[in-house]
Amino acid sequence: xxxxxxxxxxxxxxxxxxxxxxxxxxxxxxxxxxxxxxxxxxxxxxxxxxxxxxxxxxxxxxxxxxxxxxxxxxxxxxxxxxxxxxxxxxxxxxxxxxxxxxxxxxxxxxxxxxxxxxxxxxxxxxxxxxxxxxxxxxxxxxxxxxxxxxxxxxxxxxxxxxxxxxxxxxxxxxxxxxxxxxxxxxxxxxxxxxxxxxxxxxxxxxxxxxxxxxxxxxxxxxxxxxxxxxxxxxxxxxxxxxxxxxxxxxxxxxxxxxxxxxxxxxxxxxxxxxxxxxxxxxxxxxxxxxxxxxxxxxxxxxxxxxxxxxxxxxxxxxxxx
Numbered sequence: 001x002x003x004x005x006x007x008x009x010x011x012x013x014x015x016x017x018x019x020x021x022x023x024x025x026x027x028x029x030x031x032x033x034x035x036x037x038x039x040x041x042x043x044x045x046x047x048x049x050x051x052x053x054x055x056x057x058x059x060x061x062x063x064x065x066x067x068x069x070x071x072x073x074x075x076x077x078x079x080x081x082x083x084x085x086x087x088x089x090x091x092x093x094x095x096x097x098x099x100x101x102x103x104x105x106x107x108x109x110x111x112x113x114x115x116x117x118x119x120x121x122x123x124x125x126x127x128x129x130x131x132x133x134x135x136x137x138x139x140x141x142x143x144x145x146x147x148x149x150x151x152x153x154x155x156x157x158x159x160x161x162x163x164x165x166x167x168x169x170x171x172x173x174x175x176x177x178x179x180x181x182x183x184x185x186x187x188x189x190x191x192x193x194x195x196x197x198x199x200x201x202x203x204x205x206x207x208x209x210x211x212x213x214x215x216x217x218x219x220x221x222x223x224x225x226x227x228x229x230x231x232x233x234x235x236x237x238x239x240x241x242x243x244x245x246x247x248x249x250x251x252x253x254x255x256x257x258x259x260x261x262x263x264x265x266x267x268x269x270x271x272x273x274x275x276x277x278x279x280x281x282x283x284x285x286x287x288x289x290x291x292x293x294x295x296x297x298x299x300x301x302x303x304x305x306x307x308x309x310x311x312x313x314x315x316x317x318x319x320x321x
Contacts (some may be wrong), residue, residue: 013085015049016078018042019057023075026065087285101287106135106145108156108210109235114254115172115276116155118299119292127291138209146279152286154279155296157252158212161279169293172300173273176220177256178266179249181242191267198224203241203249206232217250220271239263276300 021031022042032042050057057071067075107116112134120132137145137154143161146154154161161168178197180187186196204210204217214232221227228248233241238249239260252274256265278296280286 012048015045015052016082018045019049019071020075020078020082022046022058022065023067023071026067028065101129102131102133103153103286103288103292104133104135104151105292106137106142106151106154108139108142108159108213109136110157110213110252110255110274111155111276112136113252114257115296115299119295122295122298123291126295127288130288130291139212140209146281149281149284152280153289153292155276156212157274157276158216159277159279160212160215161277165282166279167282168277168279170275171278171293171296172276174276174300175253175273176250176268176271177253178268179242179251179255179259180246180264180266181244182262182264184242184246184248184264186266187264189266191269193270194220194224194268197248197268198226198228200228201245201247202228202230203233203238203247204230205235205238216274220250223271 018031018035018037021034022028025031025034028042028046029039031037032039035042037045046058055070055074056068057074059066059068105116116132116134123130123132135145135151139156139159142151142154142156142159145151146161146166147163155171157174159168178186178192184200186192189196202217202221205213207214218230221230231247238247241247242249242263250268250271251265253267259265276296278293280289286292
């Protein structure tokens, strides 16, 4: 066996799983109980693995079992490999057991303007067996839905999720726009700087329900001199206030795809871009995550160039969306 390489023999996956159980328990008896095998069967499988690899993995005494340096290395390297294999098997069974895999995606309103419809269109063309079902939430509602497993994935702008059991990945960035009423002094400008907005009241969504949007608006306000007053209000109330006052509402640029009638979006030329993130529970990795995340990233890249305010893109939206 000396000099054998990984291409010379195929190691039985059962032997590796048995090795990982013993490495975790540091006991052949406890590993056997965990695997529903006798202690003798566990010992036999470990010896077979050591013989096949020509490596000693454990140091055994009458009192304890310890990993050798080679055993520790194999344990560290095999843990993510076996986890990936298990996830691949789960994904394969999901596809085989259904006509299509349905992914439930929760989102805040900001992701529903263009990001998710565009991602759904991309997936419909590249992976027609996958279907997205969307649910709109407040940011705090989305946090609960992700943590409790009621949605496979959460998507939103400036999400502030935390915790060791929540995974997060940025999928793209987007410029901000300022939304004003038709009678606003800046309504005819088309493009403004944040300094142009300093003299007016800014509206943000409530911190109690959308802390990410609230923080983003306050961060932008702090960059403006003098800082404008920021008032928390619900979106429906904000729309009414914009038509009757000189207030300003900050929204992602994709908001211009479907602006409420009568409101005017203005491009903000110097504001840092907002960040779109996808979040999911580490206790239950979403099926086909490796297909969904690239689709969201690609969708966030489109279009790269800014669009004239008020112009609506022609985005095909799949029938299942």
